Every structure is written in structure tokens, then in C-alpha cells.
Amino acid sequence: QTVVTQEPSFSVSPGGTVTLTCGLSSGSVSPSYHPSWYQQTPGQAPRTLIYSTNSRSSGVPDRFSGSILGNKAALTIRGAQADDESHYYCVLYMDSGIWVFGGGTKLTVL
Amino acid sequence: QVQLQESGPGLVKPSETLSLTCTVSGASISSSGYYWGWIRQPPGKGLEWIGNIYYSGTTYYNPSLKSRVTISLDMSKNQFSLQLSSVTAADTAVYYCARLSLWLEDYWGQGTLVSVAS
Numbered sequence: 001q002t003v004v005t006q007e008p009s010f011s012v013s014p015g016g017t018v019t020l021t022c023g024l025s026s027g028s029v030s031p032s033y034h035p036s037w038y039q040q041t042p043g044q045a046p047r048t049l050i051y052s053t054n055s056r057s058s059g060v061p062d063r064f065s066g067s068i069l070g071n072k073a074a075l076t077i078r079g080a081q082a083d084d085e086s087h088y089y090c091v092l093y094m095d096s097g098i099w100v101f102g103g104g105t106k107l108t109v110l
Numbered sequence: 111q112v113q114l115q116e117s118g119p120g121l122v123k124p125s126e127t128l129s130l131t132c133t134v135s136g137a138s139i140s141s142s143g144y145y146w147g148w149i150r151q152p153p154g155k156g157l158e159w160i161g162n163i164y165y166s167g168t169t170y171y172n173p174s175l176k177s178r179v180t181i182s183l184d185m186s187k188n189q190f191s192l193q194l195s196s197v198t199a200a201d202t203a204v205y206y207c208a209r210l211s212l213w214l215e216d217y218w219g220q221g222t223l224v225s226v227a228s
Contacts, residue, residue: 001173034212038157045206046157048216057215089157093212097170099147099159 002026004092006102012080012109020105021072022090028071033092035073037066040087040104049088050075077107085109112136114207114219121225122201128194128224132207137217139188140165145210146190148181150203151221158203162210163190197226 003025012018022035029035031053038046048057050066053073063078073092077084090102118130132146139146147162161171163181171179180193194201204221 036216040157045218045221048218051211051215052213055215087156091157091159097162097168098172099162099170099210101149101157101159104156 002094002100004090004100004102006088006090006105008103009106009108012077012084012107014080014082014109016080017076017078018080018107019069020075020077020088020090020107021069022074022092022102023072024092029068029073029092031068033073033094035066035068036091037064037073037075038089038091039084040089046089080109082109112209112217114209114217116205116207116219116222118222118224120223121227122197123228124198124226125196128192128197128201128226130192130205130207130222130224132190132192132219134188134190134209137209139183139190140185143211143214145170146181146183147208147210148192149206149208149218150201151206152200152203160192160194160205199226202226 005023034052037050040046049060049064054066065076067074087104089104113135115133122128145162148160161181163169178195183190202225204223206221208218
């Protein structure tokens with residue numbers, strides 16, 4: 001079965017820029033995988049940040065952006081703030097109608 | 111505004127069937143182009159996609175759970191449901207329902223914790 005890969009952890013300084021990635025154990029991510037990105041803080045439901053590669057959900061600051069970088073989907077956070085410290089998950093849509101989540105990235109802002 | 115709310119028992123005995131319902135408001139589950147799905151998250155772990163049902167009734171399931179999962183629509187109540195059979199402690203998780211789309215914004219419920227224990 002296809003595995004979706006994410007960095008287990010990442011850190012960024014306040015005000016800095018960080019790019020989290022979402023890849024495949026075999027092959028390249030393209031827009032046809034419709035990558036979405038979610039932010040989750042402890043005890044809360046996931047919040048959709050980005051859908052369909054680079055569309056921002058309502059109310060999401062433009063500090064958050066999605067793209068394809070090389071062979072992976074990417075989430076870039078500019079001007080990192082303390083409350084960006086969360087878990088971030090990506091999900092990819094497979095041709096067969098199956099969706100697969102990545103294992104998530106724990107982002108620390110310090 | 112689209113809202114989804116999960117409901118169902120918070121405790122299920124091992125080997126029994128877990129049943130949850132998602133009530134949708136602000137949107138019709140018969141609208142074209144949307145998948146109505148279930149996702150779960152075991153305590154302290156990541157998200158796992160369980161399955162979707164398309165507005166047409168076509169279902170798609172996680173291969174690792176396929177033999178135990180059934181997702182169905184109830185158009186008359188604007189609800190969709192999850193049944194997971196033969197549960198074990200490994201099925202203990204927060205279960206989320208969601209409206210998913212390839213092209214449009216997702217909407218998720220707040221989640222409900224289901225524990226499997228005797």
C-alpha cells in the first residue's frame with residue numbers, strides 16, 4: 001500500500017519561514033493527487049488550511065500557502081507565530097478513490 | 111455554513127459493531143461532487159482515513175478496514191452512517207465525519223471518542 005511521507009518534526013523561529021512536505025513512498029506528488037493540508041492542536045478537530053494543492057480555506061491567513069515543490073506537495077508558513085505550533089497533516093487522493101493521510105509533522109516555534 | 115455532527119455510543123464492547131451517525135446541516139448530502147467520509151484518530155496518533163461515500167451512493171474504503179466497514183446515506187434525514195464490525199481495543203479512537211471534495215473546501219465535525227472495552 002502507498003505510504004504518504006511527512007517530516008516527523010520541524011522547528012522554526014518566530015517570524016521565520018518553514019516549508020513542510022508531503023511525499024509518496026513510490027512516485028511523485030502532482031496536482032492530480034489534490035493534496036490538502038490540515039492543522040491540529042491538541043484536543044481539537046483538524047482545521048483545513050489548504051485544499052486542491054494551493055487553495056486556501058476561508059479564514060486562513062495568506063501566511064499559509066500550498067504548492068508542489070519537486071516531487072512533493074508543500075505547505076509553506078511565512079512569518080511563523082507562536083500559535084502556529086501544531087501538528088500538520090497532509091492527505092492525498094489516489095486514483096482508486098482512496099485517500100491516504102501522511103503521518104503528520106509536529107511543528108515547534110521557538 | 112456547512113456543519114457536521116457525529117453521534118453514537120461512546121463505549122462499545124470487543125467483537126461488537128461500532129455504529130456512528132453524522133448529521134449534516136447547511137448542505138444536502140444528495141448534492142453532486144462531494145464525498146461524505148469518516149476519519150479516525152487513535153489517542154496520541156495520527157489521522158486515518160476510514161472511507162467515503164459519494165453522493166451517488168458509491169463507497170470507497172480503506173483497504174486495511176474494508177472487510178469490516180460499511181458507510182451508508184440516509185437522504186431523508188440528511189445523515190450518513192458508519193458501521194465497523196468486530197471491534198477490538200485498536201479501534202479506540204476519536205471518529206470524525208467530514209464532507210470532502212477534490213476541488214472545494216472540506217468541512218469536518220468536532221469528533222466523537224469511541225472506546226472499545228468490556
